[in-house]
Amino acid sequence: MITPVLLCGGAGTRLWPISRKSFPKQFVPLTGEQSLFAASAARLTGPDYAAPVVVTGSDFRFIVTEQLLAAGIDPGTVLIEPSARNTAPAVLAAALMLAQTDPDALMLVAPSDHAISDPAVFRATVARAVPAAKAGRIVTFGISPTHAETGYGWLELSATAGADAVPLSRFVEKPDAAAAARMLEAGHFLWNAGIFLFTAATFVAAARTHAPDLMAPVEAALRQAQPDLGFLRLDPAAWDAVPSISVDYAVMERADNLSVVAYDAGWNDLGGWDAVAREMGTDADGVAVAGAVTAIDCHDTLLRSDSDGVELVGIGLRDIIVVAMDDAVLVADRGRAQDVKIAVERLKAKGALQAEAFARDHRPWGHFETLALDSRFQVKRIVVKPGAALSLQSHHHRSEHWIVVSGTARVTVDQEVKLLTENQSVYIPLGAVHRMENPGKVPMVLIEVQTGAYLGEDDIIRYEDVYARGQGAKG
Template sequence: MITPVILAGGSGTRLWPVSRKSFPKQFANLLDGPSLFQRTVDRVIAPEFTEPTVITGEDYRFIAQKQMAEMQVACGVLIVEPEGRNTGPAVLTAALVHKDDPEKVLLVLPSDHQITDDPTFREVISKAARVAQKGMIVTLGIKPDHAATGYGYLRVEGGNDDALMISQFAEKPDAETAATMLQDGNWLWNSGMFLFRVDTVLKAFETHAPELIGPAEAAMALGEEDLGFTRLNAEAYKRCANISFDHAIMENLQECAALPLACGWSDLGSWQALKDIGDADAKGTVSVGNALAIDCEGSLLKSENPDVKLVGLGLKDVVAVATDDGILIADRSQSAQVGHVVETLRAEGAEQADGFKRCYRPWGYYETLSLGPRFQVKRIMVEPGAKLSLQSHVHRAEHWVVVNGSAKVTVNEDVKLLTENESTYIPLGAVHRLENPGKLPLHLIEVQSGCYLGEDDIIRYEDIYHRAEVA
């Protein structure tokens, strides 16, 4: 049996404005249907795989849990990193979780890649697992079909019928070098997918990155089980170096293997990559969501908002992506540079750099509908059975109007049930709580008024999600 280890803690910016720090691409709706994270989980639902181990960040733990629940898939272990330290510490932590079963084979998978041929993927994984079982660390290399400059490369040489031996790792090349690599025929793209036995990889860390072991073991030992998560200790984990598994381990091994994989793979690392896998019209333009292309050539048009019609007229080699609060228009050749856009927005203090109008919480979400100097209007959705923390505010009062579902409302000592078109008032300083006792999502409108309306004006007295110390 193979245990998948799904890495889901990244906060990618290369697909802004759809992917942002508060809701990154692995969980976003980039393609029709399930998220990339859900597609990754579904890919390893087969008899040869155990329940997956998922590693994600503090901000995404409830998102990952909810998306797996939507699939009705159980998670073997869900590890929460207090902060991202790259793939090296993440892989080591996963191995430590399973150290009591040293011969177990782990399959490390990024959660934000697209694969279209799952049967071929599983077939190659089975072959790679047999090589890993013999004590070899194995990576999957993608057979290149063009001279890509956005991937790392592996040079491979003859091995046996099961695997090729890696003789060289190369960083992302320039266009001329990539063309030479493609013509050479002995290079594969580095996919970031690995297989190994637990004891094999732990020995590799002891040899090549021993400085990571102490902090990772301490983070595990001092961590805690919380609401179905394994939360790593923050003080210990931040002592781990920020280093990739490739740099910490793979590039230092005397022997490591690769299996070529041709399965419709893409890391979806740019809008160009999304265009490449989309359904293009006769002129090579891909339209996604609420978008319309008129006489466009070689372009990508995508609108996330059903109320915003994105229309392209006479465009050539353009990427145009619209969300509720952000629009990207770029030359297609520059689509890999979108990360610089986010850096510029952060420098300007723009909220759109990292966050959306809709903010997800363990209990549901809220979104701002209108904001003024002393007022804010929000739409709030609470999942069935969920409840917000017991809290109060120092600077604002609130008025709640239920528009769909039922709400159990606590205001000081008063507890009452509200249904559609009913409302309640929460005075400034009142201790209050909102719950959804029903079986359907609760939707309400919240009107805030006061001198300060920031999200940090919350004093929590009780929180079932353990998000912060309570008063």
């Protein structure tokens, strides 16, 4: 059996405004009905695959399980990183955990935000790599190049790629155009997809040899990990001592037991809007569209509206990317797609909320979105899933007024509990201990009006919470 290890802690800033720190690209349905994360998990299922191990941040733990269950996939083990430490510590924590019960367990480490067009061929490619991995090799999967790409790292093989694993000669950092053209012509270079297959024991041994400074703190973080509902939370104090380093730099570029298996049936890392446009498909004029879009005399252009209320019209555009949302719009030259991350840094520097957060905020009980915000009031639309409940809580700085517009709410205010249906409302005084629940079988929708001197999400004191989130904005 192969255990998929899905890494989903990245922020995906190059796909802003759809991908933001609060809800990054792996959880978004960018190129189909499924999110990239759910699609990644789905292609690594079958008789040869165990339930996945997912490594993610605390804020995304409920999103991970919700999307896996919606796809009919056993969530398996979800390891919660207390803070982002890049990919090497995440992979090592998963390897150490699996090695506790089976040192020979096969691990397929994969990013959760790539698009692979033929899952069956990909699984067959993984199967070809199994003998080498069982023999103690670290197998990486190289993508047969279609053009002289400068945005990826490359892999140099010791021989031309064939059906079996071929020893790796070296990693090549992202090249300039001339070097990429030479490698494409040479025929024994592949793109580096960042997907690996090895046994747990093989990786632990490689990390012990090539990244010894990772071992003690990661081992301590796993040894002192605490169960948290259905999750396993790595120890925060030990994790703070873990160096932040990628698995390529820490292990792969130093190990001498690497082999490569080629995959050539369609892969896209969706690392920028130009890559997304290619994956979406284009018309005869090279135009890719999604959502409420009208394109007139446009060429080689991406037009995407991700808001039900925004009609996007492009006229006479050439080599342009336009992505429209309710609270932000991106307009960029297609050749500058990689510079979107610079724009995000500029927005963060000026304090723009849109740099990292959406108007819609996902929570384990549902979601809310801000409809209006000023210095002393905020209006939200709150949707609570059937059977879900917000925490029992109070606020220091704001009072609230709730108006049910759809479904039924069970509302607690101090000692009083009552049911509210459509068009009924309740006032929550400053400091009152309160809770909102949906006892019904359909989503419950209400409008919340907050008033007060401070309206931040961190003004929450939790007394009880079915999701065991602790204190803080999201817990």
